[in-house]
Amino acid sequence: MFPADLRVCLDAAIEAAVTAGRAIMDVYAASAYGVELKSDNSPLTEADRAAHSVIMNILEQTPYSVLSEEGRSIPYTERRGWNPLWIVDPLDGTKEFIKRNGEFTVNIALIHDHEPVCGVVFAPVARELFFAAAGVGSFRVDNPSSTAHGELCRKGLRLPLAGRGEDALVIMGSRSHSSPEFAAFVEKVREERGKVEIVPAGSSLKICRVAEGAADMYPRLGPTMEWDIAAGHAIVKFAGKKITSWKTGDELRYNKEDLLNPWFLVQ
Structure with a gap:
């Protein structure tokens, strides 16, 4: 309850x-x-x-x-x-x-x-x-x-707002924390989906852009802590979307013994 x-x-x-x-x-x-x-x-x-x-x-x-x-x-x-x-x-x-x-x-x-x-x-x-x-x-x-x-x-x-009406898949990326794994993911999506647009941003705004429908997904293939994303998770969740573990596909949980988040995908 x-x-x-x-x-x-x-x-x-x-x-x-x-x-x-x-x-x-x-x-x-x-x-x-x-x-x-x-x-x-x-x-x-x-x-x-x-x-x-x-x-x-x-x-x-x-x-x-x-x-x-x-x-x-x-x-x-x-x-x-x-x-x-x-x-x-x-x-x-x-x-x-x-x-x-x-x-x-x-x-x-x-x-x-x-x-x-x-x-x-x-x-x-x-x-x-x-x-x-x-x-x-x-x-x-x-x-x-x-x-x-x-x-x-x-x-x-x-949220979410009305669809963008565009054919490009929009992926949010970190302004300050890019990685080879992120680049490899984007290339894989580009091969599968065709046109892809990368939009860099800082902080939990990346999660909020997915929640509002300005972007399709945000993969975070690097370390974050629970306080970095818990609020954004709520924004996404009650907009009908999810933050799931990259490895297991399970929705992320909080107040764990280890406060480090696994890699995750917002979509």
Whole structure:
């Protein structure tokens, strides 16, 4: 059974994502901002910290625990009993943030029984808001003026949108994480299907483009963590599409003992 307060949680997630987006933009708009390195040498910015603080302040008002990159060291023996739980990435696409190309997002998902039951993805530069939940559906809202999902549903676009009417198969690719395996996959699809268009993008926007119907698929043939994709998975799921394991074809699950995702395909 889904959490009884699912729609209340959706409103909280939207408020957290949009408010965190404002905090990120305060840093992004500054003439200079600090960049540090995490222990794995990936960049950590002032914006990460500001967004994380905003999100925690809002989600801590709900009864559910929060798992994010900052909590990756929490023992599985502790978090395996978190059900439901939030899975959060305060700034997905930090490299895109540093490159200043605008392709970064705030990702917030609510997980129940290892599956996403609601999710929010917000792109602060483009002011694109994607949100979804069981019993609600999946939506995109441009320039949101509210954080109440009911009002946003009336103003937004239900996903997926109408078909593109094009003959080329559109495959999303990572802006910063290409691989030989991805190139081989694209070549195989091109041989089978003919015309193929590759569209690069950063962060979970790649998943959202498949959800809205702007792209046909997104293969991720490289490492990602649960917080990178949980929110996007909800957007895809409630738009009638799937994220499945490259190896087994099973839909991905969350709050696993190992927080690393397998290679996957969104379609």
